Every structure is written in C-alpha cells, then in structure tokens.
Amino acid sequence: MPTDPVIEVAGVTKTFAGVRALDDVDFTLEKGEIHALVGENGAGKSTLIKVLTGIHTPDAGRVERHGRISTIYQEVNLVPLMSVAANLFLGREPRTRLGLIDRARRDADAAALLGGYGITADVRSPLGTLAVGEQQMVALARAVQAEADVVIMDEPTSSLEPREVETLLGVVAKLHEAGIAVIYVSHRMDELYRICDRVTVLRDGKRVHTGSLAELPRIELVSLMLGRSVTEIRKHGTTAFGEDHHADTEPVLEARDLTSTPRINGVTVSIRPGEVVGLAGLLGSGRTETAKAIIGALPLDRGTVLVAGKPVPRNVKAATRAGISMLAEDRKTEGIIPNLSVRENIVLAALPKLSRFGVTSRAKQDRIVDTFVKRLRIKVSSPEQKVSELSGGNQQKVLLARWLCTEPKILLLDEPTRGIDVGAKAEVQALIDELAREGLAVLLISSELDELLDGADRLVVLRDGAVAGELEGARLTREHVLAAIAAEVMDDADSH
Amino acid sequence: MTLTATRTRWLQDNGVYVAVVALLLFNAVFTANFLTLGNFRTQLVQAAPVLIVALGMALVIGTEGVDLSVGAVMALAAAIIPLYLGAGPVPAVLMALVAGLVAGLFNGFLVAKVGIQPIVATLALLVGGRGLALVIANGQLVQLHDPAFLALGTGDVLGIPISVLIAVVLAVAVAALTNRTTFGRQLVAVGGNRRAAALAGLPVNRVLIGVYTICGVLAAVSGVLATSRLGAGDPADMGLLMELSAITAVVVGGTPLTGGKVRVLGTVTGVVLMQLVRATLIKHDLPDSIAQMIQAAIIVAAVYVARERR
Numbered sequence: 001m002p003t004d005p006v007i008e009v010a011g012v013t014k015t016f017a018g019v020r021a022l023d024d025v026d027f028t029l030e031k032g033e034i035h036a037l038v039g040e041n042g043a044g045k046s047t048l049i050k051v052l053t054g055i056h057t058p059d060a061g062r063v064e065r066h067g068r069i070s071t072i073y074q075e076v077n078l079v080p081l082m083s084v085a086a087n088l089f090l091g092r093e094p095r096t097r098l099g100l101i102d103r104a105r106r107d108a109d110a111a112a113l114l115g116g117y118g119i120t121a122d123v124r125s126p127l128g129t130l131a132v133g134e135q136q137m138v139a140l141a142r143a144v145q146a147e148a149d150v151v152i153m154d155e156p157t158s159s160l161e162p163r164e165v166e167t168l169l170g171v172v173a174k175l176h177e178a179g180i181a182v183i184y185v186s187h188r189m190d191e192l193y194r195i196c197d198r199v200t201v202l203r204d205g206k207r208v209h210t211g212s213l214a215e216l217p218r219i220e221l222v223s224l225m226l227g228r229s230v231t232e233i234r235k236h237g238t239t240a241f242g243e244d245h246h247a248d249t250e251p252v253l254e255a256r257d258l259t260s261t262p263r264i265n266g267v268t269v270s271i272r273p274g275e276v277v278g279l280a281g282l283l284g285s286g287r288t289e290t291a292k293a294i295i296g297a298l299p300l301d302r303g304t305v306l307v308a309g310k311p312v313p314r315n316v317k318a319a320t321r322a323g324i325s326m327l328a329e330d331r332k333t334e335g336i337i338p339n340l341s342v343r344e345n346i347v348l349a350a351l352p353k354l355s356r357f358g359v360t361s362r363a364k365q366d367r368i369v370d371t372f373v374k375r376l377r378i379k380v381s382s383p384e385q386k387v388s389e390l391s392g393g394n395q396q397k398v399l400l401a402r403w404l405c406t407e408p409k410i411l412l413l414d415e416p417t418r419g420i421d422v423g424a425k426a427e428v429q430a431l432i433d434e435l436a437r438e439g440l441a442v443l444l445i446s447s448e449l450d451e452l453l454d455g456a457d458r459l460v461v462l463r464d465g466a467v468a469g470e471l472e473g474a475r476l477t478r479e480h481v482l483a484a485i486a487a488e489v490m491d492d493a494d495s496h
Numbered sequence: 497m498t499l500t501a502t503r504t505r506w507l508q509d510n511g512v513y514v515a516v517v518a519l520l521l522f523n524a525v526f527t528a529n530f531l532t533l534g535n536f537r538t539q540l541v542q543a544a545p546v547l548i549v550a551l552g553m554a555l556v557i558g559t560e561g562v563d564l565s566v567g568a569v570m571a572l573a574a575a576i577i578p579l580y581l582g583a584g585p586v587p588a589v590l591m592a593l594v595a596g597l598v599a600g601l602f603n604g605f606l607v608a609k610v611g612i613q614p615i616v617a618t619l620a621l622l623v624g625g626r627g628l629a630l631v632i633a634n635g636q637l638v639q640l641h642d643p644a645f646l647a648l649g650t651g652d653v654l655g656i657p658i659s660v661l662i663a664v665v666l667a668v669a670v671a672a673l674t675n676r677t678t679f680g681r682q683l684v685a686v687g688g689n690r691r692a693a694a695l696a697g698l699p700v701n702r703v704l705i706g707v708y709t710i711c712g713v714l715a716a717v718s719g720v721l722a723t724s725r726l727g728a729g730d731p732a733d734m735g736l737l738m739e740l741s742a743i744t745a746v747v748v749g750g751t752p753l754t755g756g757k758v759r760v761l762g763t764v765t766g767v768v769l770m771q772l773v774r775a776t777l778i779k780h781d782l783p784d785s786i787a788q789m790i791q792a793a794i795i796v797a798a799v800y801v802a803r804e805r806r
Contacts, residue, residue, distance in 0.1 A: 295695070297694070297695060316694060316695060316696075316697050317697045317698075317699060319697070320696075320697030321697070326695065328692070328695055333689070333691055333692070334689075334691050334692050334695050335689075335692050335695075336689065336692065337684075337685045337688035337689045337692055337693070337756065338688060338689065338756070339684070339688045339756035339757050340684065340685065340688055340756070344681060344684075344685075348681070348682075348685055348693075348696050348698070349696040349697055349698070351678045351681055351682065352678055355677070355678045358677050358678050358679060359676055359677050359678075360676055360677060360678055360681060402696065406697075
C-alpha cells in the first residue's frame with residue numbers, strides 16, 4: 001500500500017493518575033482519507049485526539065505531524081456572540097490599507113465560502129442564532145479556510161437533526177475531494193459506513209483493530225468495540241430470580257413512548273419489582289437520556305412515566321417522591337457535593353425524612369450513615385471526611401447509599417461501575433444483585449456488555465434513540481445483543 | 497498531606513481569627529484608651545449593622561450567588577420608617593421588614609425562576625431600590641422623634657446595646673439555620689453542586705428564593721437599626737456601599753465565592769476584623785483614604801490565601 005501519511009503515531013502511551021488512557025497505540029492517517037476512530041467511553045479516543053493535536057504530551061512513543069490540524073468538537077468552540085463572518089475569519093481578517101478590518105470584504109468572502117457548502121445563513125448575524133448544525137458547518141468551513149490538512153471531527157452529528165446530518169456529510173465529502181484528511185469520531189454505524197475509508201478501534205486504551213471499513217462487517221465492528229467475551233455464549237437465568245419469577249408480577253415502573261428529539265424517540269421500558277433490566281446500546285444511543293427522562297430531568301416532547309400504575313409528574317422531585325432514584329453517570333458534575341462530608345452526601349436526598357420541623361437530627365443521621373457505611377463497606381477514615389477525598393469506587397458507594405436511604409422502589413443506575421477499580425466494581429455488582437433480590441426494580445445502564453449480560457434479567461437494546469430489540473431468557477446472549485445494536489437480523493430473532 | 501499544605505489549609509481556615517487576635521494585641525500595646533469599655537461599645541455598635549447584612553450575604557454567597565441590593569434595601573427601610581412611625585414603632589418596623597422581604601422575594605424570583613445571574617438580578621435592585629426609596633421619601637432627610645424607636649439604636653439591655661444584642665441573636669440564629677436545619681444543608685448542597693442537588697430531588701428554586709428573602713429581611717433589619725441610631729430617615733446615604741463591606745467581611749471570613757460553604761463565625765470575625773482595622777487606623781490619625789487602601793490589601797490577602805481552596 002502506498003503511504004503518504006499526514007499523521008503518524010507509534011507506540012504512544014499516556015497515563016493519568018495511574019490509569020493508562022493510552023497503551024502502546026499506533027495510528028496512521030493517510031493523506032486525503034476519511035478515518036473512523038471508534039471505541040466506547042474511556043477507550044482513549046479523546047486522549048488520542050489530544051495527543052494528536054498536541055494538547056497532551058505522551059509519556060512514551062512518537063508523534064509526527066506533516067500538516068496543519070484543525071479540530072471540530074462536539075460543542076462548537078467559536079464565539080457565539082460574534083457574527084458568522086467574524087468567526088470564520090477570526091484572527092485572519094482581511095485588512096484595509098489603514099490596517100483596519102475590511103468588513104465588507106470579510107462579509108462577502110464569508111458568504112461566498114459558506115455558499116459553496118450550501119449554507120445560506122446571513123453572515124452578519126451572530127453565530128449563536130444559527131442552529132447547532134449550521135454552527136458546526138461554520139466551524140468546518142473555518143477549518144478549511146485555515147487551509148488545514150487534517151480535520152478531526154469529534155461526534156459532529158450527535159446533536160444534529162437528520163437533515164443537518166445530510167448537509168454535514170456533504171461537507172465532509174467536499175473536504176475529501178479537496179484532499180483533506182479527516183479523522184471522524186462517531187458511534188453512528190450508518191454514517192461511518194457511508195463516508196469512512198478506514199477504521200481504528202480503541203478499547204481500554206489499546207488499539208484493537210485498524211483496517212478497511214468496507215471489509216469489516218458491522219457486527220464484527222461492534223464486537224471489537226465492546227470486547228470479546230471469554231466464554232462464548234453466556235446463558236442467563238441461573239440466579240434465583242429467573243424470568244418466570246417476574247412474569248406474573250405487575251411492573252412497578254412503566255415508561256411509555258419517551259420522546260425528546262433528537263435524542264430519544266418513542267422509548268418504552270417497563271420493570272417489575274425485583275427485576276434488573278439492562279439498557280444496552282452504543283454511546284449516544286439514548287441510554288442516559290432514557291434514564292433522565294424517567295427521573296424527569298429531561299424535557300420531553302411526549303411520553304409518560306407510571307409508577308405502580310400511577311402517572312408521575314414530570315419533575316425530579318415528584319419522581320423521587322414516587323420512589324424513583326437515579327445514580328447519575330457523571331459522579332463529579334451530577335453526583336457528589338465535593339465540599340460536604342461523606343455523612344452529608346449520604347443523607348442529602350433523605351434529609352427531610354431525617355428532620356423534625358425542618359431541624360435535622362444528627363443522631364438519626366449518624367445511625368443511618370453508620371448502617372450504610374458498614375453495609376456498603378465504604379472505606380472512610382470517618383463519616384466526617386470530605387467526600388472529594390475518597391476514591392472513585394467509594395464515592396460511587398456514597399452515592400448509592402444516598403439513594404438507598406430514600407428507600408426507593410426503582411433505582412436507575414447509569415454506568416455504576418465506570419472508573420472504579422476492579423474490587424469495588426465486583427462489590428457494586430454484587431450489591432445490585434442483592435438489592436434486586438430484596439425487591440427493588442433496577443434499570444442498569446452499562447457500556448460493558450458482560451456487565452449487562454451477567455447482571456440483567458432482561459435487556460432493552462437501544463439504537464439511535466429507539467428500542468432496537470428486547471432480549472430475555474435464551475436470547476440473552478452476546479450475539480443477539482450485538483446483532484440488535486448492529487441492526488442485523490439473526491435467524492431466531494423475531495421481528496421487533 | 498504535606499506540611500506546607502497542612503499549614504496553608506490551617507491558615508485558610510483560621511487566618512481571620514489570628515488576624516483579629518493580632519490586631520487586638522497590637523492595639524492593647526500601642527493604642528491609647530483602646531482597652532476601655534466605652535471603646536469596645538462604640539466598635540460593636542458600629543459593626544452591628546454590617547454584621548447583620550453580612551450574615552444574609554454569607555448565605556447568598558453559600559449558594560454561589562451574591563446580593564448587591566442590600567444597601568438599597570437598607571435605604572428602602574430608611575424611607576419607609578418615617579411614613580409609618582405615626583402609627584407607632586412596631587408597625588413602622590414591620591413595614592420596613594416587609595419591604596425587605598418583598599425585595600428579597602423579587603431577587604430570588606429573578607435568580608431562581610427567571611434564571612438571571614445573581615450579580616445582574618440584584619444589580620437591578622441596587623439601582624432601582626435606592627431610586628424608589630428616594631421617591632418614597634421625596635428625596636428628603638426626615639428627623640425622627642419617637643423615643644421608643646430611637647431606643648433601638650441607642651438603648652441598652654443589661655449594659656449591652658440593643659443593636660449589638662440583636663446582631664448576636666441573629667448570628668446565632670443564622671448559624672443554627674445553616675448547620676442544623678434541612679434548609680441550611682440544602683442551601684450548602686445547592687451551592688456546592690447545583691446539578692447534583694437538582695438530581696437528588698432537592699427543592700433548588702425554593703432554597704434560592706428563601707436565601708434571597710432572608711438576605712433581604714436581614715438588610716431591612718440592619719436599615720432599621722442604622723436609621724434608629726442616626727435618628728433620621730436618610731435614604732440618600734443609608735447603606736451606601738454596604739454590599740461591598742458585607743461581601744468583604746464574608747470573603748475575609750473564609751466563605752468561598754464559589755459557594756458550597758457558609759462560615760458564620762468566620763463572617764462575624766470578618767466583620768470585627770474590618771471594623772478593628774478601620775478603628776485602628778483612625779485612632780492613629782491615618783486618613784480615610786489610607787484606610788481604604790489597607791482594606792483593599794486585606795481583601796487581596798484573604799483571596800490569595802483562599803486561592804488554593806479547591
């Protein structure tokens with residue numbers, strides 16, 4: 001194969017606080033190719049991009065760049081209050097003879113440039129007034145105008161409407177024609193297969209595959225991303241709570257037709273008491289959004305949530321009162337209150353219950369905190385220790401304790417074992433089993449297929465914000481899940 | 497933790513107390529007539545209105561907010577008192593407090609429901625509130641003669657000035673509110689991580705509106721006491737720059753502007769420190785201009801020490 005690489009990376013390793021984000025990764029970007037970079041959360045994509053663009057210096061390995069790189073992030077990083085034209089030429093404005101900015105020429109150039117991509121927006125209006133898709137197009141146009149040789153696009157279509165996606169893919173095709181190399185990060189199979197030439201798959205910081213995308217079946221790609229199981233097929237139902245046990249009980253949670261365009265579209269999930277329902281799907285398939293919709297933290301276009309047959313008003317407080325609790329995916333920004341102690345973080349949601357006439361009872365708090373610290377084996381020097389000083393696993397247990405002391409009926413767990421060490425992970429998983437056995441209804445979201453297959457009684461598979469299939473019993477296998485995610489029909493899969 | 501980190505941490509937590517003790521010692525040695533009952537009394541009477549405002553400010557800052565309208569609310573109180581004093585001191589004081597309550601509700605509504613940044617939301621009342629006060633009072637300074645009302649600012653109980661007693665009671669109440677009530681703990685949680693607090697089902701809006709309301713009422717209390725001590729309703733000058741004094745005391749007292757923490761004793765000490773600094777400089781015949789610069793230096797030092805607090 002003739003090679004004319006614009007970026008060459010060999011043996012790159014990068015460690016953050018003892019965690020290997022990149023482990024001996026090789027990556028080559030050929031001139032003019034569109035290269036898909038895929039992997040689940042924490043696989044190392046962002047770190048690799050930051051190494052490529054020079055934001056991070058690798059601990060080991062070699063990085064060679066033979067061109068100018070321009071990165072388009074998920075959130076457009078331009079200046080929303082400045083005009084479209086000003087953004088396009090920021091730092092490279094055409095000048096008049098007096099050295100002042102030549103506004104007329106700038107605006108005319110901008111209009112011509114955008115027109116070439118089929119965008120007809122008023123270049124003098126502030127960028128922030130444009131739709132997200134159009135803003136992204138402006139960012140792209142800016143990259144091209146800056147004569148970049150490489151454009152890195154990090155999930156560019158995750159917040160776009162289908163029509164905007166079309167336009168964006170059109171622009172990418174134009175970049176391709178102009179001989180610009182593109183690194184395209186996305187989880188949307190359809191897009192990847194439409195526009196990308198080659199693919200690199202990262203998993204747990206390692207490169208697990210590089211090759212032509214057309215020669216790689218979808219199901220194989222998904223399998224590479226999620227990791228191969230040691231045991232080929234794992235049948236579920238060996239625990240005391242097989243599916244028969246639940247079949248006759250009424251669901252405690254019914255979420256119907258949850259829709260919030262463009263993130264989720266008509267998702268329906270129900271959970272019976274004592275049941276663990278797994279939510280499978282790739283990143284961006286609407287897993288987190290579904291959980292947020294159930295707890296009332298996501299504005300919905302339509303859809304209802306019923307607890308024990310009664311509709312729940314659409315806000316977090318009402319959902320909490322109805323017995324729904326959610327362990328958020330991002331511990332730092334949506335979970336812990338860093339300034340407060342372990343005790344205060346645990347009792348936070350249950351505080352009204354632990355108070356009389358608004359005055360908190362320290363004795364009651366200490367009792368309940370003590371119970372949960374012991375039961376969840378939270379490692380703290382004292383309950384008064386600041387929660388931010390704990391390890392990730394222990395912080396996660398603190399958050400679990402916060403929810404458990406509200407005595408919920410339904411527990412939504414979004415990536416409960418993300419970023420915690422192996423020991424704590426097993427403990428948290430065992431705890432989930434135990435809680436379900438006690439009659440709690442659990443919705444388990446995880447990027448790790450094995451965790452879902454081991455932990456869930458039933459799996460709801462999401463693809464592009466919609467339910468792509470429901471699996472239980474004998475069909476609760478890796479193959480069926482992968483097939484549902486990759487949108488391929490398997491012999492014994494019935495039509496959903 | 498390393499030794500330096502421990503030491504920095506200790507300084508962050510206790511610097512303000514050390515500073516007050518140092519200043520007291522300095523004055524005891526170098527300032528004539530400092531260690532007299534009369535002097536302490538004067539200092540405390542002067543500090544009381546600032547303290548009452550600073551208590552409310554500490555709560556607001558604990559929610560990652562700020563209330564710039566406290567001085568204007570004091571002016572509103574000063575304008576309202578003379579209007580109702582004819583009906584007796586109790587109705588007059590009540591009306592002033594109601595004005596503070598309404599002002600606080602307004603601020604809280606803008607911040608919590610409309611979603612305006614606290615600094616902008618309360619700026620509106622900083623400008624408009626004093627204007628309204630001047631309109632109410634017709635731009636006039638009004639002398640007050642009701643002895644019962646004037647006693648608030650000048651009277652004693654058991655040898656302790658009434659305004660100082662009120663300030664102490666309020667400080668204890670705010671400390672209890674912060675540390676011992678559901679509302680107080682929710683307040684700190686909202687300031688520490690608003691998204692997490694909302695996802696935990698906390699009544700974020702109610703907490704925010706409550707905090708601004710408390711701050712408004714406390715500012716009105718302060719305005720009432722200051723008016724009583726002055727013996728006149730003076731909406732033009734009442735509480736001028738009070739927002740800055742209060743924020744200074746709160747910050748110097750170790751409450752971070754980033755929210756999530758309220759230090760009531762620190763705030764009290766912060767007020768005392770700033771009062772002592774001013775008194776010390778005045779007693780040593782340094783002009784006010786120098787005093788202001790020294791205050792600025794203290795603020796910078798306090799923020800510098802707190803800078804590593806993460």
